[in-house]
Amino acid sequence: MGNFLALAGQIFFSPLKIGDIEFPFSLMKVTIELLLPILLIVILYRLIILSAVRLLRRTSLEEAGRNKIRRFLRLGFGSLALLGITALVLRLLGAEIAKYGEALYRIVSAPFFESGGTKISLLTLLLLIPVFYLSGKMGQLTRSFTDRHLFSRVGLDESKKFSFSNLLRYTVMVLTVVVGLTIIGIDLSALAVMFGVLGIGLGFGLQSVVANMFAGLVIIFSRPIKEGDRVLVGEYEGTVTNIRLISTTINTISYETIIVPNRLIIDDTVYNYSYDDRRIILRNPVQVSYDTDLDQAIEVMREVGRRNPFALTVPEADVRVSSFDDSGITLILLTWLGDVSDKYSASSWNNLEIWRSFRDEGIEIPFPQRDLHLRSGMEPMVRELRELRKSLSEKS
Numbered sequence: 001m002g003n004f005l006a007l008a009g010q011i012f013f014s015p016l017k018i019g020d021i022e023f024p025f026s027l028m029k030v031t032i033e034l035l036l037p038i039l040l041i042v043i044l045y046r047l048i049i050l051s052a053v054r055l056l057r058r059t060s061l062e063e064a065g066r067n068k069i070r071r072f073l074r075l076g077f078g079s080l081a082l083l084g085i086t087a088l089v090l091r092l093l094g095a096e097i098a099k100y101g102e103a104l105y106r107i108v109s110a111p112f113f114e115s116g117g118t119k120i121s122l123l124t125l126l127l128l129i130p131v132f133y134l135s136g137k138m139g140q141l142t143r144s145f146t147d148r149h150l151f152s153r154v155g156l157d158e159s160k161k162f163s164f165s166n167l168l169r170y171t172v173m174v175l176t177v178v179v180g181l182t183i184i185g186i187d188l189s190a191l192a193v194m195f196g197v198l199g200i201g202l203g204f205g206l207q208s209v210v211a212n213m214f215a216g217l218v219i220i221f222s223r224p225i226k227e228g229d230r231v232l233v234g235e236y237e238g239t240v241t242n243i244r245l246i247s248t249t250i251n252t253i254s255y256e257t258i259i260v261p262n263r264l265i266i267d268d269t270v271y272n273y274s275y276d277d278r279r280i281i282l283r284n285p286v287q288v289s290y291d292t293d294l295d296q297a298i299e300v301m302r303e304v305g306r307r308n309p310f311a312l313t314v315p316e317a318d319v320r321v322s323s324f325d326d327s328g329i330t331l332i333l334l335t336w337l338g339d340v341s342d343k344y345s346a347s348s349w350n351n352l353e354i355w356r357s358f359r360d361e362g363i364e365i366p367f368p369q370r371d372l373h374l375r376s377g378m379e380p381m382v383r384e385l386r387e388l389r390k391s392l393s394e395k396s
């Protein structure tokens with residue numbers, strides 16, 4: 001126990017040392033003079049913001065005004081908290097801050113990989129984060145600018161606009177990454193050699209990724225689907241919300257988001273309900289009995305199609321006699337819809353109105369039925385079964 005206390009005291013009260021750098025303060029001093037004050041500053045900041053929010057709720061200001069004041073308070077007190085934390089760090093380091101900063105820079109800039117003129121250090125890896133972040137932002141800004149200010153004036157259709165905007169987006173992203181890597185000191189020729197060596201080992205493991213990437217390029221250029229299309233992929237039906245190089249995002253009719261690998265879209269059959277035109281023909285099959293006046297039933301169903309709030313007035317709804325089945329005659333109501341996204345709402349409306357109209361007009365929707373014909377030789381067996389059932393019911 002005594003050895004443990006001595007070791008703990010040595011750790012907490014001895015000057016802090018990291019590598020070859022020895023600081024003029026101990027871990028205990030860091031805790032008391034830096035960590036605890038920072039914790040108090042954070043708690044004080046939270047209490048001030050919460051109190052201000054509660055006071056603002058009691059005022060008669062509108063929600064927009066309260067939000068503006070909240071943002072101003074967060075910005076102001078957040079800046080004061082940051083200044084306070086900076087002052088604590090400067091007070092702890094004192095006049096030695098330049099020396100420690102230089103030592104820290106030497107540590108993070110020390111290369112752990114060298115190839116030709118390229119030196120990879122911890123600082124290089126940290127600088128990769130803003131490079132790739134800036135690449136993504138530049139791609140988004142390029143696509144937004146071209147869609148709003150360039151392609152809208154040229155008059156391109158949606159499919160061509162989608163292809164060209166994505167092509168420009170990925171071009172700008174690649175150029176931004178190349179320029180960024182050059183600025184932070186990475187030799188692209190050496191990087192190509194390194195990736196070539198790694199590609200031999202990773203090629204088999206990344207086959208699926210590469211296949212999806214090339215499939216994404218095929219989708220962008222050939223345009224079998226585009227963002228906003230209503231599609232059916234496998235068992236999932238929904239709207240395409242985003243197409244990337246590796247995968248495509250689809251928002252299903254039940255408001256679920258699924259990520260589909262691009263390779264599946266290229267290799268499998270995809271139903272695109274809005275490839276060239278978002279109009280579709282809605283089919284509502286229904287059976288009527290053989291005793292029904294077909295002309296009357298057809299006219300009733302046509303009227304339902306005309307009254308559908310989702311239907312187009314031209315072409316008009318129509319009815320077809322589909323088949324003569326065991327239980328009745330199958331009729332199909334064909335209704336033109338202006339937008340495929342209204343398919344399920346329109347189908348439910350048609351079914352409900354057909355049922356109501358048939359009920360009011362006395363038109364029968366038959367149940368499934370079968371006619372049973374007994375041969376004469378089975379009549380004695382049937383009589384015995386009836387007598388047995390009767391005797392059992394009398395005993396019970």
